[in-house]
Amino acid sequence: MVGETLRNLLMIAWLLPLVGFAVEIFGGFWGSRKSRTAAWLAVGCIASGFLCSASALVIWGNANHWSVLNKQSHHSAGEHGEHDAHGEQGKGGHAAEPAPKAEHGSVSAQGPYVLTAAVEEHAAESHPAGPTVYSGTLYYLARIGSLDISLDYYIDSLTLVMFTMVTFIATCIHLFAMGYMSEELTEEYVDHNAHLSNGHHVHRPGRFYRFFAFLSLFCFSMLGLVLAGNIFQVFIFWELVGICSFLLIGFYTERKSASNAANKAFIMNRVGDFGFLIGLMVVWTFFGTFRFGETVDEKGTVVQAGLFQLIQRDETGNVVRDAESGEVIIGAHDAALTPGNSRKTIPYALLVVAGLGVFAGCVGKSAQFPLQTWLPDAMEGPTPVSALVHSATMVAAGVYLVGRFYPMFVQEVLLTIAYVGCITLFMAATIAVVATDIKKVLAYSTISQLGYMMLGLGVFGWGAGLFHLVTHAFFKSLMFLCSGSVIYGCHHEQEMPKMGGLWRKMPITAFTMLIGVIAISGLAIPGLVSWSTIFAFSGFFSKDAVVATSLAFVKANPSHFLLFLMPLLTAGITAFYMFRLWFYTFAGQPRDHHVYDHCHESPLIMTIPLMVLSVLAAFCAIGGEQGKLYLMLTGDQPAHVAHGVAAAAGGITLPGHDAIHAVHNQAGTLALIAAVSGTLIAWVLYGTNMVNVAEMKRQLAGLHGFLANKWHFDELYDGLFMQPAHIVGKFCSWIDRTVFDGIIHGSAKVVLFVSKWDRLFDENLVDGFVNLLGTSTFAVGRSLRVVQTGRLRQYVMFIVVGVVALFAILFTTFPG
């Protein structure tokens, strides 16, 4: 029952935006361009989606008697084993309840001509330590050989928390966008940033309804991705998310920069998706299924194990490998012991390839190094898009997938993920320090924070990475919306050097932004309530979790010390550039009086989402890793995460929760020191007038230029890919022009020459002969005409003379 209810609720939440999209996009053609109906419809759809998701979360929790929350923290070390036993007992108790495991409903829905719409439901406890996971099939798309392409669902704590988070943030952003995009509510919109060739601005009809239709489609895609129960379905919605981001980034399609940015985002994502496809192929070839969970027939027997069941892990947390060949065993490893049982295995290297392939897709989608350059450019889209697509949800899809696919990743892949995240977070943070466009700073900070998440996941902090994903979604969408409010209030001025002192004009925006900035910087006040607790906003807890995990990882593997130093250093840089942003924009004296005089606070429809989000950004993670959000999120964490993974020979040790907890305070203190010092530096440089920033910039011109040019990545890719492509193109065009055109022109010339001679031959010889025949015949006739006198008697005379002549000849020739 529970599984069915959850499935239905999430399906409604997932499909409502699609309905909204269809109505909005078609309704837009016939409706008025000045009507806000589309926006209200979109808000209605996504808000109902949020209600469904939230109630699903509550139902899920009730079904498990909130065992997730009551579970004692893993951090009470020493009693660890005992607590696990507790968990086991608790679970045993639940099994006595009407356990969802026995449920298998077969519902045929969706109209008469639908294919097989057998809706299987299956609730299986895939992780022994965690509560129930519900998985099943919604709809069969196609069956090719043994390959089922279907729409599945896989509902666990991560799915539910993501659903609730996405729908909630999307609702706020929809509301905000209604105010932000109100300029589009017109028959004729003048785009001041798009120029025609004659120097005039582009005049076009407003596209209010279209914006909301795209937003709805985007929400549908993102929710489908989260709900997806097989990796192929993830890929389908992955691409849908990609196309939606393309449409939204290129919303101001008349602007050259916007259409370029949309193309760039789309193409860079294709690079990653190429790896994703390779990973899918490996998975399909060796595992023969795409499903995460088990496939169950109507009777409830397991037909096929899911991907997560097929990879087995032993007590040390390593994947089970064949003793002789060293290949990874697919399926139950005790079955391998019976003789004559043909086991399926996958070479270890290919398992790494599969993991790296899927991760490559995540690199593209989550803007990690080296595919990070599209995200800052994607700021060309309207600011609500930046908030929705490029901070909280779409780029989170990559991190989400890494978390979802976690059981399939082996140590080498995780190490790659960690290093990619580590490089990304440092690089993006340094660029953010010198960016002057308010949205660009946030964009780079997004990349940097995504790097933190990847790092967290890579160093075996499954909960930490995803925890940061959720908290980041709140405070980053808040900050993007604040920047949108600033941009809206300042009449589309985005350059921070032209702002300053804006808090007097827009206090709500400034205040909510400050909350976001504190949250992301990870500032905290230890011992405010009591010595053992820390008062802090959400970012502190999640970043603390990531840093602690990486410290534990580094302690276990000292050679990878950079994985701790970089995030620690970057924590300081993060605090620095975020406070720089705030001081630059809101504090101090106005630098450009024109901008200052005309700016104003945004209307309520835009500030209310800000306030709501700021509350959540501040308090959603309260309690840290003992807090409700973290426990809820990690309720179904992969089984091997809790205890860590002992190193195989020469391998990498992954820290368990005990190891992490042991260094938690140390890491938290270091991170807090870094954040506070970053904040202080920012305050000294930008909050006071003690240091001349321009002078500093001049003295560090080399470094500043390097950072301002984004580590020259655009130039590098330009040189690596664009220029060679241009050179190849030029070479091809040269070959075309010289060789192929030469051949064609030459043959044309030869044909021309031949035909010229042919013409001469025709005109002179053939025509000459025919004409000669004609003229000579004519001449003969003309000469014979003389004898044709028409005089009968003359003719007779001719006859006579002729006969006489003939006889004369006869007699003279033959005298005998």
Place this chain on the structure above:
Amino acid sequence: MAADLNAYLLVGAVLFVCGVVCMATKRNGIGVLMGVELVLNGANVNFVAFSRYTDLGLDGQVFSLFVIVLAAAEAAVALAIALNFYNNHLTIDVDRANKLKG
């Protein structure tokens, strides 16, 4: 024998020459037709003579009969032409009949 045949041949030749001269000199269409008849009859005399005096036999006589029939037919057609010509031109002078000259 030979003298006899020669006599016939002579008569035939005279007839022929008379006919030809008649054709060549007469401007009257009817006269010309008469000349033609003479030529044909000259030939007939020859045929019959050869049939009588040589081993040509009956063939010569048959041939002459053919020629007579032919002459009759030719005369009928030619007279019709002459009549029509007269109707159109009010004359049968063959020298005036030069419309078809090249």
